[in-house]
Amino acid sequence: MLNVLTPDEVLRLIEDEFLEIDDFYEIVPLDLAVGRILAEDVTAEEFVPDFNRSTVDGYALRAEDTFGCTEAIPAILPVCGEVQMGAHGAIETFPGICCYVPTGGAVPEGADACVMIEYVEDYGDGTVGILKPVAPGQNMIFRGDDVSPGKELMKKGRNLTFPDIGALAALGKSEVRVKKRLRAAVISTGDELVPCNENPEPGKIRDVNSSLLAAMFTVYGAEPVKFDIVPDEADLLEKALNKALDDCEMVLISGGSSVGTKDETARVIEKCGKLLLHGIATKPGKPTILGKCGGKPVFGLPGHPVAAYFVSKIFVLPTMARLMGIELKPYSVTAHLSENVSSNDGRAMYISVKLESFDGRLIAHPVRTKSGLITALAGTDGYFCIERDCEGLPRGAEIQVYVNEVY
Amino acid sequence: MLNVLTPDEVLRLIEDEFLEIDDFYEIVPLDLAVGRILAEDVTAEEFVPDFNRSTVDGYALRAEDTFGCTEAIPAILPVCGEVQMGAHGAIETFPGICCYVPTGGAVPEGADACVMIEYVEDYGDGTVGILKPVAPGQNMIFRGDDVSPGKELMKKGRNLTFPDIGALAALGKSEVRVKKRLRAAVISTGDELVPCNENPEPGKIRDVNSSLLAAMFTVYGAEPVKFDIVPDEADLLEKALNKALDDCEMVLISGGSSVGTKDETARVIEKCGKLLLHGIATKPGKPTILGKCGGKPVFGLPGHPVAAYFVSKIFVLPTMARLMGIELKPYSVTAHLSENVSSNDGRAMYISVKLESFDGRLIAHPVRTKSGLITALAGTDGYFCIERDCEGLPRGAEIQVYVNEVY
Incomplete structure (x- = not known):
């Protein structure tokens, strides 16, 4: 029999027992940084923009020269030139004159506003008529409006998204300090297993968990290290575990995690270190x-792939996040159950769903199978949980679905 | 002036003008298939499991031999042996006997149920006592219970998640037919741009969009092809566009998309093909x-990175999905606004948020900046939309946030 812990107790245990790995970073070019874990706080070191810019195509001028103008009585100003994109400082605008400026162009010294071209009439004689007044600061952004030195922009532990990459490019960070990829060993054990590219003889089954868990680590930005299938023999499992501990920061053994005579995982882990929980x-x-x-986490996962899947999502991922200092954001989406679901096991129950x-x-749509394997994984969009003290949910109930990694 | 289309009109136009690319697939090993787009329907070709299996550690037997037993009056049966994991067919169980079977082991011919070891007492003399009756079929799964030949499991166009990889492994699919990676050209144009690893002189700014858009395509599973910055010259832009059309399935030009004198993108696209929309x-x-x-889509994106970001999420991604036949599932999460947000532009307004x-x-928390660039991208978690006919939302309003790609 197992002495089981609740999910919350397990998550606390993980927090207590494992720490972020020290000095676990590398420098990568910005173009390779998306999806990686930021290993430094990012603070602005310069002004963005570094000069006053127009936010419209139009004319830069002194706002006060437009006060009171209308379509009937335009403010007529001589045009002293045209700002070129990427040029700066050649033109000054003094009271009573204006100059053309494109969107994003540098607003000349002396000007304090821009008028959209739609509200300007070109008389063709070197003067234009302004048809609508502007206030000082209108249609332009000032030096440092976006960021100025010292502004904190991103915290370490963040999984860099593509807008983050844009922000880093704007700051001129062409190289970024990110966490190394965690190396995670994946060991399947069981006399009944054959590699998934073989046809199993009667009584044998394909090793699903190696592929499942390796793909999970890939998605989570780690580097899976797949081991050959290990038979149900303590010596061989111990040998594989020791090799995995040499090479990797984390180990997953799937199979042999129960309490049967052939279930060696717990005994082997105890021999190589300490058993923190079983059940x-x-x-x-x-x-x-x-x-x-x-000092490294070693999971013994159930051999059943659906169980291995849920345990990975709920416990392995937070462990990985702990080791790498990742700020996890497991968002859920709100959905409504298509049918009644009952639960009366005294255990938190996880159920795969397809969303429509x-x-x-x-x-x-809950995917309910009799210990199904493929049907509970293939084509599912996520899962939801029925807490241990809940006996079931009716059709139409609002649930929170944790979706798989999608676009 | 632009003749603008609504977002829905643009999405319909994309559907109407572009088709899924024919024969755009390759075969990859299963271990490299996660995150790729499935290019075939997957149907089971065999029985899983292929034999009757126990779902418990215990004893396989005839259920009728246990009817009426209790802890006080156990059903006493001789044990005829032990099923080995991965073995099959060696043992038959006839009425009146039983045999040990581990979880996942093959239930011998003749047995129709399994009893959990917790309800069995071993008398040590070759017999056991069964303390609790079982019904036929209990604690076991039958051949084909999970899937049998012909069952449709996944549709093409699916972005393969890691549980999908587990299901494919169970079916023995060690190679998978997936869509090729779309090659997407990224061209930044503008006299004011310098590469993001340079320090811009006054009046110049760093090219943010090349990095932003290349990272986006990486996240979406495409292969970005970055071009050098093109100055605001129609000839050079046309040359770059033609090269991009030779090499890639899709082109993004950022900058020069407005109607200023230097905005060449529309004219160049018209020269090389057809302008479908502007605005x-x-x-x-x-x-x-x-x-x-x-026949290939060519986007002209605004040079402002925040605008380029939203246009990419809302229009470029669906175009890519159309070309690759991807079934998009842009889930949103429910959140509550931390402050009032107004909008009265007659345009759908997109606002970045940080979630807490x-x-x-x-x-x-809406990220509101005066045409901000970095602040509206860095560290944001997603965005929401205020529809064009809505003048604003109050603090506390429930909104749907489209989150960036995270764990």
Whole structure:
């Protein structure tokens, strides 16, 4: 029998037992930084923009020269020139004159506003008529309006999105300090397993978890290190675990995590380090092991791929985030159940769903199978949880769905 | 002046003008398939599982032999052996006997149920006592319970998630037919631009959009092809566009998309093909161009990075999805505004937000800047939209936030 912990207890245990890995960073070119974990706080070191810029195509001038003008009585001003994109400082605008400036062009010294070209009439004789007054500062941005030195822009631990990359480019950061990719060992164990490119003989099954877990680590920005299938033999498993601990920052062993005579994972972890827990009050995923060997987390995951999937999402990912100092943001989307779902196990129950848009709402179709494997994974969009003290949810109930990584 | 289309009109235009690219696929090993776009429907070709399996550690037997047993009056059965994981067919269970079977082990011919080991007492003399009756089929799954030949599992166009990879492994699909990576040209144009690794002279600014848009395509699974910065000269832009059309399936030109004297993008697109639209009723993003050259989409994006960002999310991504036949699922999350936001432009307005979890709800902090660039991109979590016929939203209003790609 297992002494199970609740999911919250497990997450606290992970926080308590593991720390962010020290000095675990590298410098990468900005073009390769999207999806990587920022390893430094980013603070502006300069003014952006570095000069006053027009936000419209039009004329830069002194706002006061336009006060009181109308379409009937335009303010007539001589044009002293044209600002070229990328040029600066050649033209000054004094009271009583104006100059053409394109969107993004430098507003000349002396001007304090821009008038949109739509409100300007060109008389063709070197003068223009301004048809609508502007206030000082209108249609332009000033030096440092966006950021000025010292402004804190991004915190370390952030998973860099593509708009972040744009912001870093604007700051001239052509190289970024990011966390190294975590190396995560994936070991499948079980006498019944054959590699997934083989046809299993009767009684054997394909090793699903190696591919599943390696793909998960790829999605999460880690580097999976796949091991060959290990039979149910303690010596061989111990050998594989020791090699994994040498090479990797984290180890996942799938299979052999229960309490049967052939379930060696817990014993092997105990031999190489310390067993932190054996059993979690979730369904699926109860026979889960977490150990600590050489300071590194070693998970023993259930061999059933659906259980391995949920345990990975709910416990392995936060462990990885802890080691890498990642600020996790597991957003959920609101959906409505398409059918009643019951639950009375005294364990938090996780259920895969397919989502469908209907009439502006998301409908969640629970995927319910009799210990199904492929059907509970293939084509699913995410999952939701029924808490241990809830006996079920009715059709139409609002649920929070944690969606898989999509666009 | 621009004749603007509404966002919905633009999306319909994209659907009408562009088609999925024919025969645009390649075969990749399963280990490299996560995040790729499935280019075939996946249908099961075999039974999973391929044999009857126990879902518990326990004893396989005939259910009828347990009917009526209790803890006080156990059903006593001789044990005829032990099923080995991965073995099959060696043991048959006839009425009146049982055999040990581990979780996932093959249930022997003749047995129709399994009893959990917790409800079995081992007398140590070759017999066991069953303390609790089971019904036929209990604690086991039958051949084909998960899938059987012909069951449709995944549709082409799906962005393969890591649970999908697990399902494909279970089916023995060690190679998968996926869409090729779309090659997307990224051309920044403007006399004022310098590469982002240079310090701009006064009047110049760094080219943000090349990095921003290349990172976007990377995130969306395409292959960005970055061009050198093109000055505001029609000949040079035309040359770059023609090269891009030779090499790529899609082209993004950023800058020069407005109607100023130096805004050559529309004219150059017209020379190389057809202008489909110039102007979209969105804020930001109004001076956006879409053309079609040699059947390929060519976007002219506003030079302002924040505008380029929104146009990319809202129009470039669906165009890419159209070309690749991707089934898009742009989920949104529900959040509550932290302050009043007004809008009265007659255009759909897009506003970046930072999200914060508070008391079980998500709070969206709108990022409002005066044409800000870095501040409206750096560290933002997503965006929401105020429709053109809405004049604003009050503090606390429930909004749908489209989050950036995160874990």
